[in-house]
Amino acid sequence: MKTNTVAVLEPGYSNYKIETAVLEHHNANIAIVTEQEDAVSSLSRLDPVAVMVRERTVSAAEMDSCPNLRVIVRYGVGVDNIDLDLARSRGIYVANVPDYGAEVEVSEHAIALYLAVQRRIVERDAEVRQGKWGIGEAATIYGRNNAVLGLIGCGRIGLQAARKFKALGFAHLLAADPFLDRDIAEAEGIEIVDIDTVCMQADVISLHAPLTPKTRHMINADRIALFKETAILVNVSRGGLVDEVALAKALSEGRLFGAGIDVFEQEPIHKDNPLLTCPRTVISDHTAWYSERSLGILKQNAALEIDRVLRDDPPKNWVNKW
16 A cells, blocks of 8 residues: 655644544655754655645745645644645645634633733732832733723634633723624624724734735734724734734833734744833743644644545645635
């Protein structure tokens, strides 16, 4: 029986037991391409029928090195690191995994970042460890009773976040999302508005939009200038939605209260990223999606997409249809 090589472009996960079990009946060999290896030369050597990827780029050079490539699967939702048009022109399926149940994890992380910034938890932790106590009014914390939440993007994750923010006492929910069903919005108590209205009126702006050419830097200097000085920005979606230089400038100048950020334009984050030194900024490493539960579902569903293609069926979540 022919061996089917499935290449995984790291950084990925600690093991691939789930993928191996799903694809065992295809005589699949899971081959790891480490972060230190050159992807093009490694793929050329492996000649895989499938590539699985998280954050690394899959463009012309990578596809050229895989003459028998049939499918590229993105571990996760966003596919902006894959050249979809080129893959389509070559008859290579591209699939993502939008349904691994991480809505709970991501919305929880949005809340956690908000609370860490709002209550200045990271600052308090560091200062108490340094022997300081009773900081009180020296580090202002604004009350958020009956506050306004602004969602930019309101799909499954945004709706989960809205419910959790509402439970914290947010009385008014605004959402900028052209695809949000009005009946759903009404049932959830969400008012549909445009992005500028969200930026002007919200006490907390939480981003849940996909990254596309139209949404890149949608939070730019002009829109940040609309924010309240007491506002907090939370981004658990895609780093490219935000002009990081403009955000860092506004934070450093005190033109908004703070930011909780899990995603960045360049990942891993560059050492000279200005957000690393901004006040009242809490940062995590693109980990909002993660729990052991969500990871297991993600890995299984990603492998099932390859299983479908190797059975000569299209992927369930086929994103570059022809």
